[in-house]
Structures are given as structure tokens and as C-alpha cells.
Amino acid sequence: MKTKLSSINLLTELGKEENRDFLVEFTDINYTKNSLIYSPGHERDLIFIVKKGRLRLYLAVEDKDFSLAILEPGDIYATHTRAHVETLEDATLMVMPTAKLQSYMATHPALSRTIIRILGEILKQSFSIIDSLVFKDIKQRLTDFFLYEAEHNGRKGVMGTTVKLDLTTTQLAAIIGSTRQTVSTIISAMLKDGVLEKKDRNIYIISNIDLLRNYGHT
Amino acid sequence: MKTKLSSINLLTELGKEENRDFLVEFTDINYTKNSLIYSPGHERDLIFIVKKGRLRLYLAVEDKDFSLAILEPGDIYATHTRAHVETLEDATLMVMPTAKLQSYMATHPALSRTIIRILGEILKQSFSIIDSLVFKDIKQRLTDFFLYEAEHNGRKGVMGTTVKLDLTTTQLAAIIGSTRQTVSTIISAMLKDGVLEKKDRNIYIISNIDLLRNYGHT
């Protein structure tokens, strides 16, 4: 259960000297936290790169929503999909019309390769979302989420791995495709079973990662 | 509920004169029906275009499986994903190593554009799969499936639209992410409720498509 769509960081990529002329084609836009910035049917066809802040990419129907990814600095995305995009924090985006990107691609084959690589990664990630929705129950998805966080954003210490989630239970539930209540109940059970320890609000310690790894399968 | 990944038909595209030299780079391979031809972890990194027959692209875990798409002539796919590919009928594939495609892309920017378009379509389709898994119940997914089939492969007559499914109940269940039994029960209910009529094994008539369209929402 990953929250990033792609492991390619475009800020690093674009920082290189040879991409300087491409970089200037972007327009910076600032947004305040908790604002919906793009919805499906958005008239303008744009691509954007996150420069600062965290965004949430999600599908929504009526009162339910499901997070496809949490976008962070270096992530790229486009506005013309069926997903909504909202800011979780104050954020700055680098924006460019898709048409401009396309004309740029015609003269820069290396760019096409990068785009294809990114699309491939996003596709792989969405297959893995489908996989988890179809084959895994909530407990497994939650364990997968903690395992991913521990591995990618955890701080390893003598006591085990410390994981800090900047998410409310509701937000976490939307990522794994469940509800607040169910997630809360399962986390309580995990604390009781000793696979997780709560250090502080949003901060958990995993002392034995193999225990957690096993936990998903009962 | 679509079963095709992409609406771009590469056989038509490649039939054009200017692509002749590219076309000859492919190797034809024949497969008999009901054989698993690629699995995740497949050592060779290939792309293939379906020339003849229908294939099923699916995710599998232990005894469960979920169909991502039914590939038909003109569809393209790659072997290095987490999905399995099996033939539903005797089939012929046009195969090429991904590396060869990539070197070809360097000199043919138009090809990159096509690849990007295809990846975009597959991505869109997988978002729509996620959408249906998260937000829709089995009844809705099944109605969506019939609606899609009626629209794209149905034969319209005076009595309504005739839909022929070349699928067993189990296969249909794997497409919408359910079980044989549930699908069978719901189809029975649809027949009783008159939104569907059974003409023959695998052949259904939809006399009133609006009735069916409504049916998903109770």
C-alpha cells in the first residue's frame, strides 16, 4: 500500500543544467491548505509538478472518496483525469499547458522517454491498488500501509522503527478504502496485539517488523 | 465496465504504408486456446500486439483471479507487468523485445506519441476499474458491464439490443470482481425483473436500455 504514484523525482531531474530552458516554461501557482484545486471536467488541460506541499489525489462519488495517491514535491500529474486534486498543506505547483508539453516533446525525445517512464510507474501503481482492493481485506491493507510507511518514511532506532503519519484516521481510511471506524478498531487491535505501539498522536513504533508483516495474514 | 484497455487499434495503425518497416520487426507467435502465456516475473521483456484471437489479462492470488481486460486483435500489451496473460481462443501474437521498441522510438517521435496515448488510455481504464471497485456494488458493476457490451458489441434490432457474451459465468464474475454464484443470482433477478431476456445460452436481449440503465441504482 503505497501512497506515491511514482518514484521519479522531477525536481531533481529538472534541476539539471540541460533542462533549464524547459524549466522556465512553467508557471508557479500558490494554493492554501485544504482547497480543492482541480476537479474532473476541469476545462483547462494542464500538467503540474509539485514544488512545495502535499496534495491528495482522489476519486469521489457523492459522500465517499478514495485516495489514489498523496503527491509530494517532485511528483507530476495532469488535470484532465477523472480524479480530484486537493491540497493537504499550503502548496506551490509548477504548471504548464499539456499542449505546450507536447510540442516540446516533439523536439526533445528524452522528455518523451521520461513521460513514458512516469506513466508506466503510475500504471504499475494503479495495478497494485486494484490488486489490493480485489484480493486483500482491510486488515491486510492497513498492515501493508504501515509496512510501506515504515520502509520509506520510518526512522529506525534501537527501539524499532518510528513512523509518523500526517493523516487523520479518516484520511488513512480513504487511502486504504475503508472507514474511520473500521480503521480505528483494527489499529486498537494491533496495539493490543503488540505489533504496533503508540508513542504519540500520529506517531507509532514498530518494534518487530516481522510480526507486523505476519499480522496481515491473521 | 469496459473490457478493453484501449480504443487504439494498432493493426489499423500499422497497416499504413509509412509503418511498413516497423511492422516487419515483429515476430508472429501462435498459441492454442486456454494456455497461460505470460506470468509476472516472466524473464523476457516483450511487447506484443494481438493479431488473432482473444486473450485475458488478469491479476491472480492463490485461487482467486480478477480480469483487467479482454485483449482483442489490435490491442497491445507488455509482458513485464504484474498481470498474467492467457488465451481464451487460439491466438496469434506479434511480438517484439521492448528494448528494440525503445531504440526505434528514439528515431521515430510519432511512435512515442502513440505509446504515450496508449499508456494514457490504459491508465484511464484502470482508474475506472478502481472507481467501480470502490464505489459500486456488484449489481451496478454487472449492469455497467451489460450496458457497455450493448453499446459496443450489441446488435440493435426491432426487439431491442442483442448481446452475445463469449464468457462463462465464472469468467464474467472475474471481470466484475465477484463470484459465479452472486452473478448468477443477480442475472436471474434481472430476467425476472424484465430488464434482460435470455435468448440462448450466452445471448441476451435488452429490450429497454433505459430500464437497464436505471436498474443499477436499485
Place this chain on the structure above:
DNA sequence: ACCCCTTTGTCAGACAGCTGACAGTAATCT
């Protein structure tokens, strides 16, 4: 220190969909 608002934990009840079982029907093989 107080109030307000957001977040969390927990529980009982409901229900959609899965499982397993069995009988009936259709297709395929020899």
C-alpha cells in the same frame, strides 16, 4: 481557563456478498 471544534474509540445492528453444497442441464469425448 474556558469554549468550540476536530478527532478518536467503541459498540450494536444491518447487510451485501462470499462459501460450500447439491441438483440439473449443456457440451464434449470415445
Place this chain on the structure above:
DNA sequence: AGATTACTGTCAGCTGTCTGACAAAGGGGT
């Protein structure tokens, strides 16, 4: 034709997850 295998329909549990409700705890602002 008969036998074997594959597919379909149906029903009675069972279970995982959602819903709604309420109380408790935390955080921020004044």
C-alpha cells in the same frame, strides 16, 4: 449412445465491513 466433464441455478449459513450513535479526548483561539 453413453459417459464424462464443464457449466448453471439456487439456497442456507457465515462473516467482514459499513452505518449510526455516543462519549471521551485533544487542540487552538480568546
